[in-house]
Structures are given as C-alpha cells and as structure tokens.
Amino acid sequence: MNLHVNYMGLPLKSPIVVSASPLSEKVENIIAMEKAGAGAVVMFSLFEEQIRSEEAIYEEILEQSAYSSAEALSYFPSVSEYPVGIDAYLRIIEKASKEVEIPIIGSLNGITNSGWIDYAKHIEEAGAKGLEINVYYIPADIEMDGRTVEDKYLEIIGLVKKAVSIPVAVKLNPYFSAMANMAKNLDGAGADALVLFNRFYEPDFDIEKMTISHALQLSGPGEIRLSLQWIAILYGRLNASLAASTGVSSSREVIKYILAGANCAMTASALLKHGISYITHMLDEI
Numbered sequence: 254m255n256l257h258v259n260y261m262g263l264p265l266k267s268p269i270v271v272s273a274s275p276l277s278e279k280v281e282n283i284i285a286m287e288k289a290g291a292g293a294v295v296m297f298s299l300f301e302e303q304i305r306s307e308e309a310i311y312e313e314i315l316e317q318s319a320y321s322s323a324e325a326l327s328y329f330p331s332v333s334e335y336p337v338g339i340d341a342y343l344r345i346i347e348k349a350s351k352e353v354e355i356p357i358i359g360s361l362n363g364i365t366n367s368g369w370i371d372y373a374k375h376i377e378e379a380g381a382k383g384l385e386i387n388v389y390y391i392p393a394d395i396e397m398d399g400r401t402v403e404d405k406y407l408e409i410i411g412l413v414k415k416a417v418s419i420p421v422a423v424k425l426n427p428y429f430s431a432m433a434n435m436a437k438n439l440d441g442a443g444a445d446a447l448v449l450f451n452r453f454y455e456p457d458f459d460i461e462k463m464t465i466s467h468a469l470q471l472s473g474p475g476e477i478r479l480s481l482q483w484i485a486i487l488y489g490r491l492n493a494s495l496a497a498s499t500g501v502s503s504s505r506e507v508i509k510y511i512l513a514g515a516n517c518a519m520t521a522s523a524l525l526k527h528g529i530s531y532i533t534h535m536l537d538e539i
C-alpha cells in the first residue's frame with residue numbers, strides 16, 4: 254500500500270511523524286525511527302530561555318573564576334565557543350541529517366524576536382528540512398487581551414518566515430476564542446503547516462505529600478477528538494498542511510486523523526510507552 258503523503262511541501266514515505274519528545278535527543282533513536290517507518294522526525298524543542306540561563310550561569314562562573322585566579326580563567330573558552338544548549342542541539346540535527354533520509358524538522362521555542370530569528374537560521378543551517386515553532390505561551394497576564402496574544406503568534410511566524418527558506422509549521426494550543434479565524438490568519442502570515450494541538454503541562458497537587466506535582470501524563474486515544482474536530486473543520490480551507498497531534502495510540506487514531514483531513518499524524522506518548530518499533534506495528538495495521 255502506498256502511504257506516501259505530502260506535509261508542508263515535504264514528500265514523506267509515511268503519514269506517521271514522530272512528534273517532539275526526548276526520544277529525538279539521541280541520533281541512534283532517530284535512525285531507529287526511520288527504520289521503523291516514520292515519515293519524518295520533529296526534534297525536541299530548543300528553548301531560548303534555557304540557553305539564556307545556561308549562558309548566564311556560564312558568565313557567572315567566568316566572573317567568579319576571574320576573581321579567584323587568573324589562571325583558572327584561561328581554562329574557560331569564550332562564551333561563543335562554549336558548548337551551551339544550542340551547539341549540542343545543532344550537532345544532533347547535523348548528525349541525524351547525515352544519517353537518515355527522512356526529513357528532520359527542528360523545533361524552536363523562542364522568547365525574544367532576535368532569538369526566534371537567529372536560532373531559526375541556525376537550525377536551517379544545521380540541515381533541518383523544516384521548522385516547527387512551538388510558541389507554548391500561557392497568557393497569564395490578566396491585562397492582556399486575546400488580540401494581543403494572536404498578534405504575537407502572527408508576528409513570530411512573520412519573523413521566522415523571513416529568516417529561513419525551509420517550510421515553517423506552527424504548533425498551536427486549542428485555546429483561541431476563534432480558532433478557525435486564527436488558523437486563517439496564520440495561513441495568511443505564511444505558515445506552511447499547523448500542528449493541532451500541543452498539549453500543555455498542567456500542574457496538579459499531590460495531596461498526600463502536600464506538594465505541587467508536575468508529573469507528565471502520557472496521552473490516551475480518548476484525547477483525539479478536539480484535534481479531530483478542528484482538522485475536519487479546517488480541511489480544504491487553508492493552504493497550510495495540517496498535522497494531527499495528541500492521542501495517537503494505535504493505527505486507529507492515525508486512520509481517523511487522515512479521514513478528517515490531516516496530512517500526517519504525529520505521535521509522542523505512544524512511542525514513549527511502547528518504544529520506537531511501535532511505528533512499524535501501526536503502519537502494518539494501516
């Protein structure tokens with residue numbers, strides 16, 4: 254059976270795409286994903302916030318060393334040479350792009366405009382065939398209205414599209430008051446794909462220990478309906494491709510998402526539960 258699909262202008266051998274997760278931290282895992290039949294791999298996200306804090310820590314070390322001993326300082330490379338998060342991230346993309354034929358899609362979570370632009374360029378230069386923007390923004394500011402939040406997304410896609418020539422996907426959360434209009438505006442701003450939807454970490458209480466619990470719960474098949482509904486609503490109305498994300502637990506959810514109009518179905522939780530070879534099992538069933 255021919256399972257080839259097109260996702261944001263990238264020809265994929267299969268509609269199952271590995272979603273951003275720690276599994277892509279290892280190049281050997283990415284090789285295993287290709288062998289198992291993944292159509293593409295989305296890298297775990299590069300978080301600008303994390304890079305900035307690593308740089309800040311490094312600069313602090315430098316300062317302390319300078320005070321303690323001039324000799325100690327000479328053991329430290331300059332900040333730009335120091336392998337902070339970004340370098341390690343780009344190296345994985347570079348290595349993986351050489352080892353596999355399937356597209357590697359970078360994933361970026363920026364904070365500043367220059368962060369979005371610079372890191373997007375670096376990810377493209379490292380060999381990524383596409384870029385997913387993971388805005389992951391929780392508008393907790395009580396003074397911020399919906400239009401301001403929407404404009405932020407549109408500004409980011411505009412900046413990133415100008416910075417790179419690879420296709421750019423926007424990973425969305427479902428909390429827009431006018432989701433269809435937001436999708437249309439992102440499409441108009443140049444998004445090559447929309448990923449519906451991201452799944453935010455939602456904190457909980459552990460009432461036995463009286464602590465806040467951040468334990469992540471993996472998804473189940475019952476969670477596909479929100480994404481399924483929006484993919485069906487948006488299908489055929491945008492230029493952007495549609496990727497389904499959340500709840501792909503077996504071949505059944507992949508088939509449902511494709512029936513609704515998704516170009517591809519992304520999966521993270523199922524692979525964390527069952528292992529990378531589960532992709533082959535799902536493809537065999539399809």
Ligand SMILES: Cc1cc2nc3c(=O)[nH]c(=O)nc-3n(C[C@H](O)[C@H](O)[C@H](O)COP(=O)(O)O)c2cc1C
Pocket residue numbers: 272273274275296297298299360387424450451452469471472473498499500501519520521522523525
């Ligand atoms: C452990 C874990 C780590 C994740 N890390 C990222 C990430 O770095 N960037 C991102 O955009 N999504 C991340 N996600 C979200 C997944 O890519 C995916 O969108 C979400 O889990 C829903 O898909 P699923 O139901 O197949 O798990 C992560 C998910 C899990 C479970």
